[in-house]
Amino acid sequence: MSDLGSYIYAAGRITGDLGDVHGLRDAPLRIVRWQELGAIVSTVDLDEFGEAPLREHLEDLGWLEQVARDHDRVVRAAWSATGAVAPFRLATICRTDEAVQARLVSLYDELTQALDRVIGRSEWTVKAFLRTEAEEAEEPEPATQSGTAYLMRRRAELDGQRRAAVDAQAVADDVHRELAQAADAVRRLPPQDRRLTGYTEAMILNGAYLVDDRSAGRFRAAVAELAARRPAVRLTLDGPWPPYSFTSLESA
């Protein structure tokens, strides 16, 4: 018989049941408890999730996507059932449920504090992209032009880009500051490289905002209002997410 492990998805104050949701590889979920806390776990086969096979599988995009989506699905189910969860990082695996419980015991204070911070709240992502000058001005390019005209236009473009880069930081700070007023906690993630986003515009802000669910409408409105008031930036809003970015523990 192969070795088995307990995969931890999240911890929370679990009172309700998780409904029909199953874990990785369709395994049933169970709750390992300590005081009012519960860790949501399922059994995984260490032939697949042991150290060596895991290292190998993590290099496989298809495998990683499937596991990430299953992980997130369980986290969201627990979130819906309880209103506050602390998601665990992908592939946190103990050998036994006793070992999982030992983690809950040692993390008890930090976990309860983290849960208090996020209860009744959701994470939203706002990204800001700086529109290119050309896009803003929308000047039609002349059909024909001399080499000098081309060079002058090119120089003006480069000057514009340089100015934009200087302004970008200030714009990002402004947008972030305004959104922070509608949020309970904020976290700025590193802007993603434009090669990663696939957009020609530069990402100047990659912000995570923890918003009270009763204020979600207000937050959405704040984003829409900012988008209307700042034509130089394009804003995207995603969410709600379980509070992934706001449940880091102090000791970690």
Added chain:
Amino acid sequence: MTTLDRRPAGGYGMTRPEPESLADLLERVLDKGVVIAGDIRVDLLEIELLTIRIRLLLVSVDKATEMGIDWWTRDPMLSASAGDNQEELERLRRRVEELEGKSEGEATGE
């Protein structure tokens, strides 16, 4: 809170393609949340480089090709999954070359 829509909301000015939300998801499940050592020890930082490559791969193929990002077609680790897109890539590459030729023509005032 159950009345809230749990699906990713549409962005302003564009609809976000599914693969991108996968990039955002990976960013979260690999980097965020409660990070503690389990009994099974795998250093996710070790795969950070790979993650970056994955994020690149998640860029829609035609966008990436437009930008000249096509390293995965030569990467043996990823070429298997890229194989299906080979024809489309080829078509797009030809189109990009065509367009580049055209804009160079404009630039020199021909």
